[in-house]
Amino acid sequence: MTVSVSAPPPPEVRRGEGNPWLRFGARRLARLLVSLLVLVTASFAMIHLIPGDPVRGALGPTAPAELVAARRQALGLDDPLLTQYARYLQGLLTGDLGTSLSSQLPVSDVVAQRLPATLQLAVLAFLAAVLVAIPLGVAMGVLTRRGHGRRTELAFTTGSIVVATVPDFLIGVGLVSVFGVGLGWLPGAGNDTAAAYVLPVIALAVGPAAILARIVRVEMVRVLEADFVRTARAKRLPARTIHLGHALPNAVTAALTLGGLLLGAMVAGTVLVENVFAWPGLGSTIVQSILTKDYPVVQAIVLVYGLGVLLVNTAVDIAIALLDPRSTIRED
């Protein structure tokens, strides 16, 4: 998982071998497309993997057979599988995600209406986590390098494990009962006011922030041992420049790799947090749709979440490549 600075250096790039950035871009694009295909196929296959007749399951055992047949017809479930798959792909390309079984609205409208709230929550929480975790991790790394501050290290390590273990929805429930119900300082539901954002964002950000801060600390401690940090000290640069300018960029690569996974997890984490705070986003919708067996909506939202995760991963790969150019050349 980590991109080790002390690893043997990659072979030298010979000129005239093609632009490494182009090769990198092509490779990542190919990877994205393959993952995308897997995702789309999985979301298509979902409804077919359900044991028994999903329409019968959705409508219940008492529904008349004609209604079931009509609904199957509407969903195109009686066509050959390949035809259905082709139609599904075609629909995706034209932005047609099908029709909701419960509301009869186009699924694309449902997604478009619910997506912004989820995006806001995820992005704000990610920013909050990063803004807390990186300074905290850097400070802890500097304080606990080479066996300094053993007590600080123990307290921080233990504290961060414990905090990271608490699932976001439990933090959410705790926050609502203390600040929403108990003290009445902040709203515990909805997204109508700016104040309503505070608790959900905290609930979503705390765990990832703890994990990220841990990784940044470990990486900082490791990087501060590196020879090039000694070189920076030999240049008599100010401590701030050594820590932030020389050590941090090398520590942040591994942190970013993990940060990408965390952001991906946060996209999914919104599902639980939205349900705690009655947040009108995709998370509340997908749970309702699963319970009411509104499969087209579930398929579409799974697709949107998956797409979000893939885009985040790709963005992180690009960011790592920009920060640490060796990684663009390393793998083939």
Add this chain to the structure above:
Amino acid sequence: MPHRWSRVARSPLGLVATALLVAVAALAALGPVLWGDAAEAVDTGNILAGPSAAHWAGTDNLGRDILARVLVASRLSVVLALLAVAIAVVVGLLLGTAPFLLGRRAGRLVSAAVNTAVAFPGLLLALFFAVVFGVGETGAVLAIGLAGAPAFARLVHTLVSGVAARDFVAAARVAGVGRARILVRHVLPNIAEPLVVNATIGAGSALLSFAGLSFLGLGVQSPSFDWGRLLYDGAAALYLNPAAALAPGAAVLLAGLAFNLVGESVAKGLGIEGLGVAAAGRWVVPGGAAAPATAPDPAPAEVGEPADDVVLGVRDLAVSFPGPSGPVRPVRGVSFDVRRGEAVGIVGESGCGKSLTALAVTRLVDDDARVEATRLHLLGTDLRAAQTTADRRMLGTALAVVFQDPMTSLNPAHRIGAQLAEVATHHQGMTRGRAAARAVDRLDAVRIPDPGERARQYPHEFSGGMRQRAMIGMGLMGTPALIVADEPTTALDVTVQRQVLDLLSDVRASDAVALLLISHDVAVVGEVCDRVLVMYAGRIVEDLPAAELAGARHPYTRALVDAVPDMDTDLDEPLATIPGRPVDPADVPAGCAYAARCPLADARCRGEDPPLRADPHAPGRRVACWHAGEPLPPSRVVRADLVQSP
């Protein structure tokens, strides 16, 4: 293996976690037996009540006691989590060992699929499978188990690949043992430990995930209840009775933590195994005013007051590290001067303290070391004092340092030009543009071809020799009066070594820059330097002009010089070596540290450490030996009892 696991119980965190886990297990076993009836007792006259003496956590919408329900729910919660993690481990094992069993092509496909699945968060996978398998207990167990499988598959794959690369597996293969048999007999037992640790942590995660699914209403369904279901019900009544949600929440959390922490502490306990714990004890922060850690040096250096043209003046330099049994002093009382334009070499075997001396005089020792000296002056500035901004500017421009390994001494994340230029922007007040131009000019000065283009490249695009020249160029950004080079050519090819040494000589000749060259190679030092300091066991044992190395008077220097092969060396004879081993800094013997390896040593040498004194027979030289210059025994027969196998 059991004793390694039991070690976990000794760490405070592991102890707490283990106790917690035992409590959770006991509760899961006994909870439904003890509180089963109380949990189902309906009291319609007392619904959704807050905490009271009779109901510590209040009651639910049927007036049932919430605390009793939380205690009873522990069994179902733990059992479901264990089932889910069992599915994850089994499926993970199948997928993770598939590449090993199926061979390259099919294996690649499986691991590509696993890698694609791992990229998606577990919760998303769990939701996907929850849709497929339906809402309810069974569906949720399958969903969480399968959602956890890719991560386990990847772990197993990594572990199996690691073991499969080892010799005993290769040997078994050569012997014709089948893959499945190798897997079962040789590979799986070797990966069992990390797998069990991760399964323990995984059980904690499964517990928490299960609570999440039940909390969403997708897991356990009424009338059954696990902690997540109780949370779901409690959250609905949060404004009436927060305890109804907080009690199951706390239970989930404690149980999840118990699994996670036991797993983490076992992992930590096993990880430490064999690595050796870093020396415990308090670390001493260097301080200029700190008193010497041990008695004053037995041999105060006999060097007079430094003359005016001294660039670097060092008196009684000692470096110590905290060790398990008192401080270790790898450098013990080193005194010397480096004059303007002079090239001074320090030679000695590995571990004699030469590199540490170089780091100490440049104030670059790691800060757990303690540096003491009665004098440590560079260009008239006392390096022992705390560094002011002006001091830093002086050091940054007047002192250049070149390190041993050019592969790791440049920052991989910055362009070469920027790494040079920042010296000028920080210390010489140059604008970025001017500093960048200066960097290109300096790269040109150290004979980097096409310096304009090269300045925009990263270190990994440079060869080793070019990196070392770039390091020297970095030192030339200012106007250095002293270059300290610590084994600058050791990591380089022989042909490139020559270029770097020539470059150092040229830089020195053109600007009257002094050089302090650290090397284990007497030949290199003899060639490049004016004067040679020979170090042994943390002290200087001889100080002589490089031209007079052939006439060295200390037995150790003579042995070093004799060990250098020359054109007359008979290649059929084994190369000359110095018998015995260098002294361990943690265990320096009384008397002369070299006595055990010295053919001239007598009782006095073993009892009394010879001071470094001006050599009466050779003006301008210093030597620390009771028998300096005495003829060596005619045949240098190695005494068998002194030779220790390394």
